[in-house]
Amino acid sequence: MNKLAKRAWFAMVLAGALLLGMAVVIVRYMVSAPDWVTFQSSPHVYSNGVMNSGVITDRSGTVVLNATSGRSYAESESVRKAMLHLLGDREGNITPFLLNEYGAELVGFDRLNGTYSTTDESAVMKLTISADVQKAAYAALDGRKGTVGVYNYKTGEILCAVSSPSFDPDNVPDIAGNPDTYDGAYYSRFLYAKYAPGSVFKVLTAAAALEEIDDISARTFTCTGSIEIAGETLVCNGVHGTVTFEQALAQSCNCAFAEIAGELGANTLTKYARRSGVAEQLHFDGVNTAAGSFDLSKAGKYETAWAAIGQYNDQINPCSYMVFMGAIANGGKAAEPYFVEKITRGNSSKYEASTEMTGRMIEKDTAAALAEMMHYAVENVYGTWNFAGLDACAKSGTAEVGEGKQPNAVFTGFVRNSQYPLAFIVVVENGGSGSAVCTPIISRVLSTCIVAMDSD
Numbered sequence: 157m158n159k160l161a162k163r164a165w166f167a168m169v170l171a172g173a174l175l176l177g178m179a180v181v182i183v184r185y186m187v188s189a190p191d192w193v194t195f196q197s198s199p200h201v202y203s204n205g206v207m208n209s210g211v212i213t214d215r216s217g218t219v220v221l222n223a224t225s226g227r228s229y230a231e232s233e234s235v236r237k238a239m240l241h242l243l244g245d246r247e248g249n250i251t252p253f254l255l256n257e258y259g260a261e262l263v264g265f266d267r268l269n270g271t272y273s274t275t276d277e278s279a280v281m282k283l284t285i286s287a288d289v290q291k292a293a294y295a296a297l298d299g300r301k302g303t304v305g306v307y308n309y310k311t312g313e314i315l316c317a318v319s320s321p322s323f324d325p326d327n328v329p330d331i332a333g334n335p336d337t338y339d340g341a342y343y344s345r346f347l348y349a350k351y352a353p354g355s356v357f358k359v360l361t362a363a364a365a366l367e368e369i370d371d372i373s374a375r376t377f378t379c380t381g382s383i384e385i386a387g388e389t390l391v392c393n394g395v396h397g398t399v400t401f402e403q404a405l406a407q408s409c410n411c412a413f414a415e416i417a418g419e420l421g422a423n424t425l426t427k428y429a430r431r432s433g434v435a436e437q438l439h440f441d442g443v444n445t446a447a448g449s450f451d452l453s454k455a456g457k458y459e460t461a462w463a464a465i466g467q468y469n470d471q472i473n474p475c476s477y478m479v480f481m482g483a484i485a486n487g488g489k490a491a492e493p494y495f496v497e498k499i500t501r502g503n504s505s506k507y508e509a510s511t512e513m514t515g516r517m518i519e520k521d522t523a524a525a526l527a528e529m530m531h532y533a534v535e536n537v538y539g540t541w542n543f544a545g546l547d548a549c550a551k552s553g554t555a556e557v558g559e560g561k562q563p564n565a566v567f568t569g570f571v572r573n574s575q576y577p578l579a580f581i582v583v584v585e586n587g588g589s590g591s592a593v594c595t596p597i598i599s600r601v602l603s604t605c606i607v608a609m610d611s612d
């Protein structure tokens with residue numbers, strides 16, 4: 157090969173390498189540009205590590221965060237506290253997951269034009285959350301630790317996702333110096349906590365019984381206040397005498413449900429827990445909720461009975477269990493929950509939520525039968541007056557959390573009125589008795605939900 161041919165060949169190789177390199181850059185740009193633009197140290201988007209674009213409002217249009225220059229929160233202190241776990245704090249102790257997940261839409265970046273000029277209007281993210289409901293729920297928790305969640309099981313809109321304790325981001329207290337008062341103040345209990353469910357788990361055991369035990373609805377159980385299982389004594393919360401299946405759920409009779417657990421067995425209970433998805437993680441709007449657990453792999457008959465009534469090593473995440481309630485309300489499948497309704501910039505839409513349904517969590521007939529049983533409990537035990545005049549179905553739980561500690565109060569259920577298709581959950585840590593502690597909270601929260609939805 158002469159010198160000239162060698163040079164030509166070399167030039168061809170260089171040109172080829174250049175083209176290949178350009179192709180790689182273009183592909184990476186198309187794929188990753190939105191992430192590069194919203195990267196924490198990008199000077200166009202962040203100042204002092206805070207994104208400098210976008211306004212977040214609640215469902216009524218109330219501004220809950222203005223992040224166009226720095227970060228300013230709602231005018232009302234109570235709204236600032238109630239909304240904090242959804243928006244993040246200035247110090248970075250609470251992750252602003254909505255800003256992170258929708259960074260590209262909020263910043264107004266597109267692949268051809270880059271970031272928009274600063275003269276453009278800011279993007280507005282409208283949440284499904286109601287600041288008024290958040291405020292009411294936080295006030296109703298009244299300084300106690302816990303969470304309140306409410307969502308529309310037909311559409312998926314989350315109206316309430318409050319976590320307590322919280323704090324005012326405009327007046328940050330001495331959190332490290334008051335570990336008891338501010339225990340877990342940096343995380344959303346609604347999204348990331350796991351709790352022993354206590355008797356709210358009887359709903360799931362009842363679902364298995366309805367499908368697996370033929371005559372269950374015609375059966376009666378006798379409760380003398382305790383029951384012997386495999387040589388150990390399981391104690392009830394009262395002496396219920398002879399009760400039907402429906403009464404056993406409404407009065408939360410441990411003896412009846414321990415007997416049912418014995419008939420179902422560990423494998424069947426595990427199958428239903430799995431199918432219902434109550435222990436599954438949920439993924440939406442940049443959130444991965446905490447997974448629950450239902451594990452009977454090392455359980456004997458006694459432990460299985462405890463697990464069937466929501467103790468042993470059962471754990472639920474409040475958000476997941478709320479969705480399970482939605483599935484019972486909605487014939488076996490519920491809408492998947494979400495926080496972000498839409499993102500707009502001026503007249504252009506940057507994001508719009510759509511309703512997605514869960515898989516089948518429960519059979520349709522079983523769901524209908526459970527709803528009736530839970531409604532019976534409202535009429536005969538919890539009191540219809542506690543549900544803002546709505547057609548409600550509910551189950552309480554009083555979950556033991558260890559020697560010398562007050563139990564956690566848990567309360568969950570749903571509303572059947574077609575204009576207010578809401579599922580809810582309340583947890584008050586170390587609150588005491590489930591229904592007594594939680595019904596005043598849910599009463600106040602549902603009343604506020606009605607007002608919020610009527611003014612949509």
Ligand SMILES: [Zn+2]
Binds near residue numbers: 380
């Ligand atoms: Zn009993």
